[in-house]
Amino acid sequence: MKFRFDRLAVLAAAMTVAGSLPFVANGAAAAEPPPLAPIEQEHVDGQVVVGFYASADSSAAESALNRADVTLDRALKVTNVSLVSTDSGQSIEQAIATLRAQPGVRFAEPNYIYKTSATPNDPRTGDLWGLNNTGQTVNGTAGTADADIDAPEAWDLTTGSSSVVVAIVDTGIAYDHPDLAPNIWTNPGETGSGKESNGVDDDGNGYIDDWRGWDVVGDNISVIGDGDNDPRDQNMHGSHVAGTIGARGNNGIGVAGVNWQVKLMPVRVFNGEGSGTTVDLAEAFNYAGNMGADVVNYSGSGSGFSQAVLDSINNHPNTLYVAAAGNSNLDLDLPGNDAYPCEYTS
DSSP, rough: OOOOOHHHHHHHHHSSOOOOOOTTTTOOOOOOOOOOOOOOEEEEEEEEEEEETTOOOOOHHHHHHHTEEEEEEEOOOTTTEEEEETTTTHHHHHHHHHHSTTTTTEEEEEEEEEOSOOOOOTTGGGGOOOOOOOSEEEEEOOOOOOSSSOHHHHHTTTTTEEEEEEEEEEEEETTTTTTTTBBBBBOOGGGTTTGSSSSSSSTOOOTTTTTTTEESTTTTTTTTTBBBBBOOOOOSHHHHHHHHHHHOOSSSSSSOOOOEEEHHHHHHHTTTTSSSHHHHHHHHHHHHHTTSSSSSEEOOOSOOOOOHHHHHHTOOOEEEEOOOOOOSOOOOTTOOOBBBTTTOOO
């Protein structure tokens, strides 16, 4: 038999609290159950946690473990709960299924592995007081504890999804930066089999070789249509924004974005000096919406109302457009304090 008799006393001593269901000590063994589905959550191989009803004495527990062909490792300080090991060659799923069918067994489950909360290992994450402010000092200034967006608490629920596409309408993105490259969006209609550089509008969207987004402004903001398919950042503002939204988290380098996994669509609308035009912005918003961006982020503003820009937004009701309120410390609800596109009511 596989049960360790020298530990029966320890097991019996642990079974002291009244149970909720009767136990038939001499009941017939149940038919062998089918194995459970594979256990996907990380767990200790070969170990099962077993809970017994209080009415199960040491003899009954011994019989249950023997029928399941498992060995008692130790009784836990948690009343009526023990840790057992499966015999070589027996799957943990089969052991659990068999144990659950035994009289006197209240539950049987894997010995799951738990880890600390989802705090990434990126070395400069501690500098991001906007994500998690512990009062740390950044650039010589101490923060205010908990004046943040509670990112670690959110990360315990989700760290993002690669199925979500966020267009960064800005100065471009350093798409080959090691903390951004894993999350850069690519256009499936212009990717593969040399489509990236064949000079053909393979997906028929009006942009040639736009396999990783589009540079709307090009080299000269005074020339309409001076764009190209290289949305590389020449200012670094867009890369900063992209990093805040979606720097790859838990990769051991740099920082972590609010989303560790996300697809960042580069759409360059500002030149190297940080300037762009209404036409550029309208086209950029339109491009992002047409290409299926779930969210468009625009960290810029101006005081002029533009119907063209507004139309580009309104023509894409399934895309969420997010715009900055500006850096002028103004109450935008007051007359004369204008910042567009933030103030559009779409």
